[in-house]
Amino acid sequence: MRTFHGRVVVPGTCTAEALVSRGGFNTLASYQMALMFGDKKVKCGDQNNPDIYKKPMIGKALCLPMTIGSTTGGMVLYAACSLHKQPACMLFSKHIDSLAASGAILGDVWTDQNMPVIDQLGDEFLEYVQTGMKVTVAADGAVTVE
Amino acid sequence: MHLTPEQQALLDGSQGEVMAKVVKTLVMYGETFGAERMTPVTSTYGHTVISFGLGVMKPIYDLYDTILDAGIPAGQKFTADPRPLDPNVPASALENLVFKRFMYNQQARYEAQLKRLGVTGDDGYTCACYFDEVGNTPKRGDVLSWAESSAVVYANSVIGARCNRNSGIIELMGSIAGFVPEFGLLTDEGRKATWVVELRCKTRPEPQLLGSAIGMKVMEDVPYIRGLDKWLGTELNDAAKDYLKDFGAATASNGAVGLYHIENLTPEAKDLGEDIIAQNAKSFVVDDMVLEQTRKNYPVIWKDPDVAPKLCFVGCPHMSLSQLKDWTDAVEAGLKESGRDQVAIPTVFTAPVPVIKEFEKTPYAARLSKTGVVVSYICPLMYMNNPLCKSKAVITSSNKLRTYTSARYYTEADILKLITGKEAAK
Numbered sequence: 001m002r003t004f005h006g007r008v009v010v011p012g013t014c015t016a017e018a019l020v021s022r023g024g025f026n027t028l029a030s031y032q033m034a035l036m037f038g039d040k041k042v043k044c045g046d047q048n049n050p051d052i053y054k055k056p057m058i059g060k061a062l063c064l065p066m067t068i069g070s071t072t073g074g075m076v077l078y079a080a081c082s083l084h085k086q087p088a089c090m091l092f093s094k095h096i097d098s099l100a101a102s103g104a105i106l107g108d109v110w111t112d113q114n115m116p117v118i119d120q121l122g123d124e125f126l127e128y129v130q131t132g133m134k135v136t137v138a139a140d141g142a143v144t145v146e
Numbered sequence: 147m148h149l150t151p152e153q154q155a156l157l158d159g160s161q162g163e164v165m166a167k168v169v170k171t172l173v174m175y176g177e178t179f180g181a182e183r184m185t186p187v188t189s190t191y192g193h194t195v196i197s198f199g200l201g202v203m204k205p206i207y208d209l210y211d212t213i214l215d216a217g218i219p220a221g222q223k224f225t226a227d228p229r230p231l232d233p234n235v236p237a238s239a240l241e242n243l244v245f246k247r248f249m250y251n252q253q254a255r256y257e258a259q260l261k262r263l264g265v266t267g268d269d270g271y272t273c274a275c276y277f278d279e280v281g282n283t284p285k286r287g288d289v290l291s292w293a294e295s296s297a298v299v300y301a302n303s304v305i306g307a308r309c310n311r312n313s314g315i316i317e318l319m320g321s322i323a324g325f326v327p328e329f330g331l332l333t334d335e336g337r338k339a340t341w342v343v344e345l346r347c348k349t350r351p352e353p354q355l356l357g358s359a360i361g362m363k364v365m366e367d368v369p370y371i372r373g374l375d376k377w378l379g380t381e382l383n384d385a386a387k388d389y390l391k392d393f394g395a396a397t398a399s400n401g402a403v404g405l406y407h408i409e410n411l412t413p414e415a416k417d418l419g420e421d422i423i424a425q426n427a428k429s430f431v432v433d434d435m436v437l438e439q440t441r442k443n444y445p446v447i448w449k450d451p452d453v454a455p456k457l458c459f460v461g462c463p464h465m466s467l468s469q470l471k472d473w474t475d476a477v478e479a480g481l482k483e484s485g486r487d488q489v490a491i492p493t494v495f496t497a498p499v500p501v502i503k504e505f506e507k508t509p510y511a512a513r514l515s516k517t518g519v520v521v522s523y524i525c526p527l528m529y530m531n532n533p534l535c536k537s538k539a540v541i542t543s544s545n546k547l548r549t550y551t552s553a554r555y556y557t558e559a560d561i562l563k564l565i566t567g568k569e570a571a572k
Contacts, residue, residue, distance in 0.1 A: 009178055024365055024402065029550050032531060035202050036249065047445050048549065068365060068402040069549065071195045071293040074313025075206060082205030096178060097366055097402060098330065102313030105174045109167055110209055 001146040004125040008141040009096055010108045012116030016088035018133045018145070019060035021051050022126065024068030027099065030057065031076045035085065042085045051131070061135035062087040065126060067100040077103025081113045089137050092119035093126040118143055147176055148183050153325065164216035168319045175316060176327020184325040185332060187291045189284040189307065191266060192224030192321035193275045195293040195314040198528050199252030200230075206315065207252055210259045213322070221322035223264040225275040225282045227294055228464065228496070229253075230528030234520050236457060236492045241534050249532055263318065271523065272498030274391065274464040276300055279500040286413060289332060291320025295398035296391070296463040296546065302405040304382065304390050306413040308332045311366075311404040331404050337414065338368065338424040339407055345373030346433040352557045353389045354545040356432065357396025359440040363430050366402040370423050375410040384468040386411065392544075395463045399546040447552050448539050454491075455541045458565050459526040459553065461496030462544035470497055470505050470521070474514040480566030481517060488518035490567035491541070499523045519565075527551060 029046035033039070034057070041056035067073055077100065080086045090104065096119040104117040116137050129135065129145045136144045149157060157173060159166040176184070196206065230250055237245065257265075265271075266282070273294050275282040284290055286306035292298050293312045301307040310330045312320065320326040330336040341364045345351065351374075360369055378386040390408070397403035407415035407422055414422055460473065473495060481487065495514075497505065502521055505511050514521065530540060530551035540553040541564060548555040556564065563569035 026549070032550070033533070036200065036531060037533060038202070047447050047552075066366060066402070069295070069399055071295045071298065071311055071317075072314045075196060075203075075315050078209075078315060079203050079205050082208075083202070098175075098179070098311045099313045099402075101175060101178045102316040105171055105178070106313075106315055109171050109174065111205075 001144065002128055003142055003144045004121045006091070006118040006121040006141045006143060009101065009119050010104045010115060010117040011139060012089070012114045013137055013139050014088045014116055015134065015136045016059060016061040018063050018129050018131055018135045019052055019055060019057060020126070020129055020131045021049055021062070021064040023049060023051065024066055025049070025062070025064040026069035027067045027073035027076050027103070028070040031080060035076070035079060035083065057087055058085050059088050061089050061091060063091045063126060063129050065093045066097045071099060073099035074102030074106060078106035078110070081107030081111045081115060084113065086113060086115045089116040089118070091121055091135070091143055093121050093123055095120055147173055147181055147327070153184055161218065162216055164213055165218050168213070168323055171316065171319055172323060172327055176329060179327065179329035181327035181329040183328055185289055185328040186325050187222065187289055187320055189288040189290045190222070191282040192222050192290070192317060193282060193292040193294055193297055194224055194226045194318055197227035197271055197525065198230045199250050199254065199256035201249060201251045204252060207256050207259060209315070210263065214259065214262055218322060220264045221324055223266050224321055225266050225270040225272065225280065226260060227271065227273050228523055228525035229271050230525050232522045232524040235494050235522050235524050235529060236520070241532065244532050244534060269499040272464050273297055273525070274466070274498055276305065277466060277498060277501060279467065279504050280498050289326065291317050291326050293317035296395035299394040299398045299404055299406070300391055302331055303394055303407065303412050304387060311402065337405060337422070339370030339422055340367045340424050340427050341369040342423060342427050342429050343369045343371045344429065344431045345371065346431060347437065348434055350377040351432070351437055353393035354396040354543060355437050355441055355557065357393040358400040358545045359432055359436055360430070361397035361399070361401025361403050362440070364401060364403060366404070368405050368407070369403065370407045370409065370415065370427070372409045374408050378408070378411060380410045382411065384466065388466050388469050391463060391466070396545040399549045444548060444555055446554055448554065449537055453539045455539045455564065456492070457538065457540045458491045458493040458561060459496065459540065459542045459544065459547060460493070460561065462526045462542065462547040464501070465495055465497045467501050467504050470495060470501070470514070471508070471510050474510045476562055477517050477519060477566060478513060480562050480568055484567040486567050489565045491565050493519045493565045494524070494526070495519055495521050496524055496526055497521060
C-alpha cells in the first residue's frame with residue numbers, strides 16, 4: 001500500500017477500482033461510441049490505447065498522465081457527468097491539461113455530480129498503480145493505492 | 147486570481163445567477179493553471195467546436211438553453227465546426243435512418259440555439275474557419291476564445307494569434323464573457339518551445355504522418371521544428387499553409403499540440419529565431435524510419451483487413467481552394483494513367499461552403515465532378531460516428547479521422563492510386 005499526494009482540482013472523496021492508462025487518454029475517442037450508443041459499462045473505444053481499450057470506465061478510478069486529442073474533450077466529460085456515466089474520479093500523474101480541466105470544472109459547476117479530480121500525483125504514482133487495484137481519494141488530495 | 151471590479155460584479159451575480167456561473171467556470175479554469183487575471187478576447191469572431199446536435203449530448207443543449215433563457219447579452223459572433231450531415235455524401239437508407247432518427251435528432255434544435263447565440267451564418271460551419279473565403283482570420287497577437295484542435299493549432303502557429311486549447315462549451319463562455327483567463331499559450335513563456343525536432347528525412351515528409359509522429363512524442367508541449375523549411379521554403383504561401391494545416395491537425399489529434407514553430411517559416415520562429423526555444427528543451431530526431439514505424443503502428447480495426455474500400459474521405463480538416471484544384475489535377479492525371487473515366491472508390495472531398503462556392507466558379511469544379519468525386523461541406527468525423535461505419539471500409543489521408551474512427555490511413559499518394567484504380571488496397 002502506498003499513498004501519493006497531489007493537488008485538488010475538484011474536491012471530493014471516493015474509493016474505487018483503478019483503471020490505468022499509461023499513455024495520454026483521448027477523451028473523445030474513448031467515450032464517443034459508448035455515450036452515443038448507451039453502453040451501460042461505458043467501455044473505452046480508443047483503439048490506440050491498448051491499456052484500456054474495450055475496458056469499462058464507469059465508476060472506475062481513472063489513472064492517467066493527461067488527456068489528449070480533440071477539443072471536444074471537456075464537453076464529452078461534461079456530458080458523461082450529466083448522464084451519470086463519469087469515472088468515480090480522475091487521477092492525473094502530471095499537471096491536468098486544459099481539456100480535462102474544462103470537463104471537470106463544467107461537471108462541478110453545472111451538474112450535481114461529484115467526480116473528484118486530483119493532479120500532479122507524480123510519475124511514480126502511475127508506475128505503481130495497476131488496473132484493478134483499490135484506490136482511495138481523501139479530501140486533501142491524498143491518494144492511497146492498495 | 148485578481149478580477150477587475152466589473153468581472154467581480156459578474157461573479158457576484160450582477161447579471162444573474164447563470165452569468166455568475168459562466169464567470170465562475172472561467173475563474174476556476176484559470177486558477178487551475180495559475181492564471182492571475184482575465185484578458186480581453188480581441189478577435190472579431192470566436193469559433194466553436196460543437197456543430198452537431200447529437201441526441202446523447204442533450205445535456206449540452208439543455209445547458210445552452212439555460213444560458214439563452216437567462217437573457218445573457220450575446221457575446222462575439224462565431225463560426226462553428228462543420229455540419230454532420232450532407233445529403234450529397236453517399237449513405238445507405240439504413241445509415242440515413244440512423245443519422246436522422248437516432249443520432250442527430252437534436253440538430254435542428256442546436257442550430258436554432260447557435261443562431262440565437264451568434265453563429266455568423268449558414269456558411270460559417272467549417273473546421274478551417276481561418277481560410278480567407280470564410281472570413282474568420284484573426285490577426286497576429288489577437289487573443290481568441292476558440293475550440294477545435296486543428297483550428298487552434300493553426301491560429302497559434304501559422305497566424306501567431308493566441309489561444310489555449312479550450313474545450314467545447316468553455317470557448318463559448320469566453321465569447322459570451324468577452325474575456326478569458328491568461329495562462330499557457332496566451333503568455334510569452336507558454337509559447338516557448340520545449341522540444342527541438344530535427345528532421346532528417348530524404349524526401350518531403352507526409353504532413354499528416356510527420357504531425358502524427360511529433361504529436362505522439364511531444365504530447366501537449368511546444369515543438370520547434372528544424373529542417374522543414376527545406377521542403378516548404380521560407381514564405382507562408384498557399385502550399386506551405388496547406389501543408390501546415392494538415393500537419394498541425396495531426397499533431398493536435400495524435401497528441402495535444404496547441405502550438406508549433408517551424409524554423410525560418412512560422413511568424414514567431416522567424417522573428418525570434420532560437421530565442422523561442424526554452425532552456426533544457428528536449429530533442430527528437432525524425433527520419434524516414436521513424437515515420438515508417440509510426441505508420442506501421444496504426445491499428446487496422448476493420449473486421450476484414452483485406453476487404454475492398456467502400457468510401458474515401460479527403461479533407462479532415464477541410465480542404466482549401468488550392469488543395470481542391472491540386473487534387474482535381476491529380477485525380478484526372480491518375481484516371482488517365484489507369485484508363486478510367488471515374489474514380490474506382492466513391493470519394494468525398496470536404497471543404498467549407500464559401501470555398502466550395504469559389505471552387506464552383508472555376509472550371510475545376512466541372513472537371514472534378516466528371517471524375518465522380520463528390521465535394522461536400524460535411525464533417526467526415528461526425529459522418530463516421532455511427533455503428534454502421536464500423537463495418538464499412540473507409541479510407542482516408544487524414545490522421546485525425548484515423549484517430550477517432552475506424553477509417554484506415556493511407557498517404558496522399560497511396561490514396562490517389564487507390565481512388566484512381568491504379569492500385570488495389572493492401
